[in-house]
Structure formats: C-alpha cells, structure tokens
Amino acid sequence: MNTAAIHEREDYLNVSHGLKSWLLTKDHKRIGLLYLATITLFFFLGGLFATIIRIELLTPGGGLVSSETYNKLFTMHGVTMIFFFLIPSIPAVLGNFFLPMMIGARDLAFPRINLLSWYLLVIGGLFALFAMLAGGVDTGWTFYTPYSTTYSNTWVIATALGIFVAGFSSILTGLNFIVTVHRMRAPGMTWFRMPLFVWAHYATALIQVLGTPVLAVTIVLVFCERVFHIGIFDPALGGDPVLFQHLFWFYSHPAVYIMILPAMGVVSELVSTFSRKAIFGYRVVAFSSVAIAVLGFLVWGHHMFVSGQSVFAGMAFSFLSYFVAIPSAIKVFNWTATLYKGSISYETPMLYAFGFIGLFTIGGLTGLFVAALGIDVHVTDTYFVVAHFHYIMVGGAIMAYLGGLHYWWPKMTGRMYPEAWAKLSALVIFLGFNLTFFPQFILGYLGMPRRYHTYPEEFQVLHVLSTAGASVLAVGYAIPMIYFAWSLRHGKMAGANPWGATGLEWKTASPPPLHNFDQMPVVTHDAYDYSTVVGEAVEVG
Amino acid sequence: MGSLRLFPEQASTFAPDVDHLLYFLLAVAVFFSLGIFCSIFYFAIRYRRRSANELPRPIHGGMALEILWSVIPFGLTMVMFTWGASIYFNESRPPDNALDIYVVGKQWMWKLEHLGGQREINELHIPVGRAVRLTMTSEDAIHSFFVPAFRTKQDAVPGRYTTTWFTPTKVGKYHLFCAEYCGTNHSRMGGWIYVMAPRDYEAWLSGGASGGSLAENGQKLFDELACGNCHKPDGSGRCPSLTELFGKTVQLAGGGTVKADEGYIRESILQPQAKIVAGYGPIMPTFQGLVTEEGVVQLIEYIKSLGPPPAATH
C-alpha cells in the first residue's frame, strides 16, 4: 500500500512504515484494515468449503467426497463464516474504522484493547485453522450435545477453543464501542445527532457484551464434558442435552442480530446518502435497533420447537419471536419511505442497498414462517431454514458489507474503485444469490433435510439449480477482490467527500490523518442534513 | 431425476392444516414484498437524481404512518402465532385410542417396535386412517423423526421419551428422514413409511409376528430381573404394586404427584430415586446399563397390560 509517493499529505497510511508499525498499531483505522485482511481470508476459506459442498450436491449419490468429509465441510463452512467472518465483518472492519470518526473522536476509548481484540480473533482463527488442517471437525457449527461431547471423534476441542478465544475478541470490541459512544462523542454530537450506523453498532455492542459470555461458558462446559465427562449434558448421569441447546441459542440467536444490525446501520447510511434525504423516521429507526437487540434475547427457544422443549415454552418463544418482526419491518418501511421524493442516484453502494432491502425482506418474511409453530415443525432442520438464514446473512449482511465497503473505500484508501465493474459485480452477486438460495426454500418445504450428504433423486433438479447459482455467486464475489486490489494503485484519486454525504467521516481528508481530524469537529446539525453539503443547491420536491 | 414438484404430498390429517397456514403466510409475504419492491422501483425511477446539485426537501417522518405500519403487521403476526400454535398444540396431544409404536433411534438407523412384537428397521408399516402415536428415544446422539408427507417432526432425545403422532390419510410409501444431524451417516439414516389399507395391514401384522408381543416379552424380562420379589401385585411387597398403575396419578414421597405415563415408568426403572412413591423407601437399585431401551419398552408394555388398558388399545 505504497501511497506515500503520490500524495505528500500525511495520513494514517503513510505516517509510519514497516510491518511493526501495523502489528503494534493502536490506530483504529489500521486495526480496521488488519481485520479486513483477516476476515477476507476467512471469507474465501469458508467460500471454498461452500463451493465443494455445492459441487458435491450436484448428484444425489454423494460421489465427490465421503460422508465424513462432507460433514466436516459444512461444519467448517459454518464455523468459519459465522465466527470468523460474519460476526467480525461489519463491526470490526467498518465499525472500527468509522464509528470513532462518525462521532468525532480521535480513536476508540481503549485502543490497546482494540488491538488485543484483533489478536484474539487471529489466535482463535489459528486454533480453528489448526483443527481444520489436523483433520477437521464434524459436529455442525451448532455443536449439539451429546454428539459433540461423546460421539464425535474429530477436533471438537481445538475448534471450540478457537471460538472461545474469538468470542472474547467480539466481547472486547463491543465493550469498546459502548464506552466510546458514551464517552467520546464530539461537542454537539448528541445521541439523536448520531448517524444510524452508530446507533446500530451501539445496539450490536449490547448483544456482544451480554450474549457472548454465555457462549463462552457453554464452550467451557462442553470442554469439561468432553475431557472430564462431568455429565452436565450427559443423560447417563441425569444431564440434559436440551440444556445445552438453551445455553447455546441464548447467544446464537442474538448472534444473528450481531450480524444483521450493523448491516442495517450501513444500509441506513447508504439509503440516506444516495437519496440525499434524512432517513424517514430517524428516531424510530434508531430505537428499533435497540429494540431488536433487546427483544432478540427473548426468542431463542424458537430454534427448539421439536427438541423436546415443553409445548408451553415453545408457544411462549413463538409468541415473543413475532415481536422482533415488528422493529425489523419498521426499518424496511422507513427506508422505502426515505426514497419518496428523494434525489436518487444509482452508484454501486446504492445498488447493494437496494439488493439488501429486497433480500432482507424475503429473509425476514420467511422468518415469520419459521416462527409459526405448525410450519416450523415441518421446515426446521430442512433447506427451508438454510435458505432463510442465508437470505438474512448472505443476502442481508454480506450485501450490506460489500455496499459499505464500496461506499467507504475512497475514504479508507483515498482511491475510487472502477464504477462499471462494481455495478456489474453487484448485479452478478444479486442474481447468483437468488438462483442459489431461492430453490432451497422449495427444497426445504418438500422435506429435504439439511446437512445431508446424499439425498433422494427427486430433489436433484433443485440442487442443480442451486449449484448453478452458486457458481455465478462465486464469480460475483471474485470480481470486487480484483478491482479493489487494482484500485489501490490505479484507482482515481478520491476527494474528501465523493458522494456528497453528511457524516463527520466525510469532513476530513481521504485517507484521514492519524487522529482522524486536523481540527476537532464541533457538531451543530442533525445527522443527514444535506443542506450543509450540497453547494448551490437546486431545491426539488 | 423425477418431475419437479413445488409442494410435498399431503398424506396425514396435519398436512392440509400446515399447508393452509403456509398459503396464508405466502399470501402475506407476497403482498408485502411486492408492495415494497414496487415502491422501491417506482421511487427509484420517479425520483432519480436529475441534476448534481438538487436538494430534496427533508421529510422527517410521520408518527401516524409509523404506528400504522407497526400495528397492521403486528396484527397479522398474531394471527400467524395463534394459527401456528393451535396446529402445534394439536400435534402435541395424541388421542387416547392411538396405535402405539415405540421408536429407538441409534447411529444410524431407526428401530421401530409394534405392540405385537413386530420389529422393523428403517421401515414402518401402519394402517391408513388410524391415529398413530410414536414414543421415541435415542441410544446415542439426538435424532429427529421426520416424515415430510405427514408434516411431522420430533427429536428423539437420549435419556428420555418424546412423543409425536399423526393420522395417515393416504395409502402409499413416504420418506422417513433423520432431521437432526447425528454424525457420519446422518443422511443415510432414514427409510420408508408404508401406509396400508387396514386389511393389508392386518395381513402384514400376522406375517411379521415374531417371538411374542411386547407385553409378553416384558413379562419374561420382569421375571428374569426378579422385579416381582418387591413389586408384589397385591401391594404386600416392599415396593408399590404395579397392578392398574398405568395412567394413574401417583402420590410422591416429597409431596406432589406425577402421572404414571411411559416417561415416568422409564425414569423409575433407570433412575428409581428420582420420584419415590409416598409410603415407600428409596431402596430400588437402578437398572441403568442392565436393561436396554427395547427392554424398557417391553417392561412398560407389560405394566400397561397389568391395568385397565388405556382405552381400546387392544
């Protein structure tokens, strides 16, 4: 990343050089880039697993890999994508980089802890990688007991340890964000002047801090059970395997919101910037993020409707699950309403935002299906659920992550990416995604169980369609990698505010100086006040 | 490759119920997604940026609208909840006259036992039009008994019983899957449900009979384990009499009561101290490791046979 030769101005990239200046950096922006590099590696690793899975599923008989290998592949796909890509993705890369800038701070409250978080992710990742190279793990990312504690002969402990360590990375990031939002806001940056991206990250941080420790202790118990046979989840001693599911989903359901809330924050920024309008119902959207974070903790039992959980608990959890639907729906309605009488331009980030809204809508609405008890009994543990959560996590979180990456790329690197290629790849990803995952809804309702290495022949047509879509999707994900790398040297130089956006991050140079602002900002306007940005404005609407 | 279907076959009384709820949800989903997609398309074209400097008038929101689009979806979701929950509640309560089948899942097969002692592996023969109740457990990891054509699924959890039931409505051959990931050959842990006309079923039953009914085998086991030394039928033993026990409500030593169902009897054999009958001491040793899951099932059926049969099982 040799940009020093081109512009002499000192920025966070050229202020110091050498590997050490990166590995020991306390600058939240550099740490954000470290995360970017790390999770990109994990994304392609997880993608590789997915590719093999999809090729394997072309034929019903399971000829490509053995069932042991297949089980390891989907487990490692899940573990990699969830714990080492999606959970850190938007918060640790974009949040790290932009949350302090958006509230006008020089850095996060605890820069050293921030660096420690990255190291923890790397160490956790190394444990997981070690487990994968040593022979893999085959429990599914859910680690259900007693299979994971008693019957699996694979590298459960190394993987679980990796997740445990990475969990602390997530906890510390959340802690840092909460304290930063409370204590580091610039003068005039009141709570209701904060960009919705910051609200979303604040809500996410609450989940990280309140939920992740329970996952950690669950892993400790699984560890003790597997090594010392303490019996907590072992029916032979009176332990209850379903207790594991409660503890696991207490974290892992809210973890879905760790992935999607930041994505919603990104989309709020994109929709506002590219329609040049304040988000319709700003406060409602802000509060809905917090509402999702809180309500998200009350619904975990909807993963367990057929698990042997009591009927009454099942009903309570189904009932509560519908409460989360409302704030999510409100957000979609408000984004749509924001477009009304806006000034809409179709730059790449906005295409991703459109893609997000569409796919998240489908993902969210199918969430209503799986929350309905009668239907969930039929579709749980089938491809219907697989399709549903990929619409949320891939169609939602990854679309928003890519949208955000394009949106802030000029700020992070000082360079523009090639617009035409970017639009093409956004389109390819959108089409490939739908072709991959829409058939899986049908497959699931037909009764195709998930985590199946072989399957009855009547499901083959839909599986072939899905695999065809996956290959399109793979191409779509490869293109941005190439042009982003290309743009580092050859991209057009970006100005401080290429999109005419309002956030404080656009009020400083691209790339920003070491401590973000040459002059510490004082905030006098609400978020998304475009009258301050558009010179010689032509009023419309 | 077979023809492409969009909906699975309906072969139980639950299937149409579940599908109707699905149609309702589909209608709601299509309505909202079309509404949102069309609005986005329309706004995106109608309000596209025409000059670089245009500045739309800010609209900060409208509380009436926010309330409207919170309350209407909420009302719809409550319909979904109630509807879904009522189906679930039905699926949870087998009728008393249901045909009893015992299911034991193990890596990687389903073992099924009929009351008459007929055993099957990965196949289940049942009559059409009659409610069937499955009492399930697992010998190792968690498994899940899934019949898409019936729209039913229930996990088989080690260490306890779970229950599901259905009434098949159509003669035919339907997939049985294991839906809870259980290890290497998870995807091969399945087979077929054969729904037969009553006469064919009777023929099958008589053809498949093997050494004695469950209750008969249970009696043999009961004698082998010398349970009768303490559990004397007239109640004079050191342990409570088992005659006419099944289905009754039992007074427990620590206060409280429990219904003597399959789960309770299973627990009392394997973990006898968990619930002690009032007036008796905690003297029974555990039979964990001595009696297999199949043995427990036989004992349960024997104990059932000692009392008034739970409404027309025979």
Add this chain to the structure above:
Amino acid sequence: MTEHVDSIRTYTLVLLALLALTAATTLVAFVDLGAFSVVAALAIAVCKMLLVALFFMHVRHSTKLTKLVVLGGLLWLVILLMLTLSDFTTRGWLGVPGR
C-alpha cells in the same frame, strides 16, 4: 465525577454487617423453614451483594449510567434464568411424555 471518600467507620460497619449476615445465613440454614430455606438464603445473599456493591464498589456514589449498567446486567441474568426455566418447569404439564 467527583470522588467521594467514605469514612473508615462506614467501611468497618459494612464489614461487620457482612460478617453478621454470613453468620446468620449459616445458622438459618439449619432451621427447617421448608420452602423458605431457599428464599432466606438468597435474600441474605442479595443483601450482602447490595452492601458490597453499594459501599465497597461505590455504586451509591456512581453515575446513573453505572447504576443502569448494573441493573441491566442483573436483568439479563434473570432473562437467561427465567426463560430457560420456562421450559424445564412446564415439562409434563400436558401429560404427554416429552411435550
């Protein structure tokens, strides 16, 4: 935040109260209060927690935000416990094994 320095006397009294409560809870445990045994033990523990938190951890003089954080944390613990127990306590209500 202005620093508030409590007197040694206050701290000593709190310590004595804590020790007294420890003795009390230990003695009460041998008295048969039926179901209230658990209640008594937990009530005393909560009192001790409050003493430690309010005095030793200075929550008494803390900002509203700190108090909110403490209450929020406890509330989440209650959520974890209550919703998990909502399953375990209602098992068997229907009289169908496993439902």
Add this chain to the structure above:
Amino acid sequence: MASAESPALQVQFDTEAQQKDASTLGMWIFLITEVMFFGGMFTAYTVYRRAYSDAFAAASASLNVTIGAINTAVLLVSSFTMVMAVRAAQLGQRRAIVLFLVLALIFGGIFLGVKAYEWNEKFEQHHVPGPSFHLDGVTQQGHAQLFFSLYFAMTGLHAAHMVIGVGLIAWLIWLARKGTFTAEYNTPVDMVGLYWHFVDIIWIFLFPLLYLIDRHLPR
C-alpha cells in the same frame, strides 16, 4: 481541559476525568460480561437442583459448612482491606495503599489455600466426578455426581478469577511501591478493586447455593 504535563492522559481523551469515566464504565461493562459468564453455570445449577433436589441436598450436606463459612468471612475481610486500599489511594496515602493491598493479597491467598484444602478432601473422599466417584447414602450416584461437577466447575471458575485477581493485586503493589498512584491518578487501584469485589459477590452467592440450601433436611 487537557493538561499537557499529565503523562497518563492518552491521546484519544480530552481530559483526565473523561479518561477515568471511560475506564470505570468499561470496567463495569466487563463485570456485566462476567455476570453473564457465571450466569450460564448458575442456570445449569438451577435446572439440576430443581430436578434432583434430593441428591443435591445430600451432596450439599457432605460439604464442610464451617470451613465454607470461615472462608466466606476471609473473603469479605479481603474485600474490606481492598476498599481500604482504594480509599488510601483516593487520599494519596502511599504507604497505606501498599499495606492494605498486601493484606488483601494475604486474605485472598488464605481463601485459595482453604479452597485447595477442601478440594483435596474431595479427592480423598472420592467426591470427584469420575469412575471412582462415590457418595454414601445416595442411590442416584449420577445425580450426586452432577452436583459435584457443578461444584468443581463453579468454585474452579471462581478460583481462577481469584488467581487472576491475586496477580493483579501483586502488580498493583509493585506499582504502588514505585509511587505511581496519587490522589489524582489511581484508576488501576479503583478498577482492580471493582474486580475484586465482584469476585467476592460471586462467592456470596456460591456459598449458600453450594453449602447451605436444604441443609436442614433430616438424613
């Protein structure tokens, strides 16, 4: 505003008050994560105590309540000396800081020592979950074993936190002897104090849950 002569003020903060506020808030949030961490074990405990109350009562009664109560008192005293150290730091009394920290360290050490003695006793009595586990007077050995699994998991996790705390206090003593802490700058003492009291609170709940409940039952 920012005082240029203060070496402890980090670049991202404007004032020392802001810095201290941030640390305090951060510490409290960390303690909340700890509450949830222990919360998972408390949940497991509650579920099984409810299910197997008889076996749990018998197993609980086998613990030595006198030692448990004395150890509770030791930990409370240690908390008291800790808060005295914090007070000394607030007042800038260097020698008193060191004195009280050393006392806190000693009482913490005693607690751990007693705990180690108790654990050792369990090994000798075969009360450690595993193939050789046996608890007299209980037929449902598995359930009693579950109690001891939870006992070891919970007290073990608590002791691990104590060990970390002891390390932190030792570090504070080293800093205090160097004269790092003044009436103006004493954040580390304050933070470690919060942590130490938190560990104390965990024990305040572990003691009745593990040693006391259902002790009145006849056996």
